[in-house]
Amino acid sequence: MKLSTIRMTFVTAMTLAVIAVAGCETKAASERNAQQRWQKTLEQAKLNYAQQYLEQGRYGQAEAILEPMASDGNDLRVGALLNEIEHRRSQYASALESSDH
Secondary structure, eight states: OOHHHHHHHHHHHHHHHHHHHHHHHHHHHHHHHHHHHHHHHHHHHHHHHHHHHHHTTOHHHHHHHHHHHHTTOOOHHHHHHHHHHHHHHHHHHHHHHHHHO
16 A cells, blocks of 8 residues: 555545544534523523512512522522512511501
């Protein structure tokens, strides 16, 4: 076998290996991106439900959705909604207290 044939075979094998690895990386990146998009969609849906519960005065249900999300600390909207729940609860308690007198 000539040296040029061996080189050509080696270059071809290496090229195929690089293509295979790049293809695997592309697939893995695509799967990661799909997973991240799904997580963002799920988080947005949870925030929407929590907001609806808050507007309906169903604070416990809103809090049940938000508390697990708060442990991540990634989304400021979660903290803002939890603060709003606390604020509305204190307003409600004040209103009850003043109506008792």
